[in-house]
Amino acid sequence: LRRREAFGADPGAGAAGDRLIEVIRPGAGPELRSRLSGGAITTEYAGIEGLRRGWDDFLRSFESVRIQFEDIIEVGDAVVVDLVTVIGVPRGTELEVEQPAAAIFEFDGERLVRVELHLDRDEALRRAAG
Numbered sequence: 001l002r003r004r005e006a007f008g009a010d011p012g013a014g015a016a017g018d019r020l021i022e023v024i025r026p027g028a029g030p031e032l033r034s035r036l037s038g039g040a041i042t043t044e045y046a047g048i049e050g051l052r053r054g055w056d057d058f059l060r061s062f063e064s065v066r067i068q069f070e071d072i073i074e075v076g077d078a079v080v081v082d083l084v085t086v087i088g089v090p091r092g093t094e095l096e097v098e099q100p101a102a103a104i105f106e107f108d109g110e111r112l113v114r115v116e117l118h119l120d121r122d123e124a125l126r127r128a129a130g
Contacts, residue, residue, distance in 0.1 A: 021052050029111035037118045051115055058117065062088040067101075075128045080105045083121060104128045 025048055034051040035044045036058055045054045059065060065088030073081040082103040089096050102124035106114035118124035 020055055021048060024048065024051065024112060024115070027107075027110065027112045029108060029113045031113055032115070033113065034115040035117070037116065037120070037123065054117070061091055063091055063093075064089050073125075073128075075125075078107045079128045080107075081124055081128045086119070 028048045028051075030047070032047055032051065033044065034046075034054050035042060036054045038058075043054060043057070045051055065086060068085045068087060070083045070085065073083065075081060082105065084101050084103065086099045086101045087096065099119055100121050101117070101119050102121045104114065104116040104118070104124055104127060105112060106128075116124065116127060118127070
């Protein structure tokens, strides 16, 4: 199991969204599609700015949040699944919660064409393989 440092985010500052976009923008294709799936609520976005809106929407639901990276799984030639644990304090509460999650990154050649963030790892793995 490969471990990486936890990623902390202050949802009010927007800095986490800026860092995410800064890292992804150079490799993002113009047809980039992103999807945030959190159980009963799934939202889809288009383009790099759509991904930024989705990430910001996610962060706004927390007083504080950090993401602990756990492992990366390659699925075929074009898809990577990043297993993480989201640790945060939801807005309006004082209780810290932990949720296993996963992110899918799909490439067409060198270009990133799909990003999906899932709170259900099994769903992420099914969608990555499909």
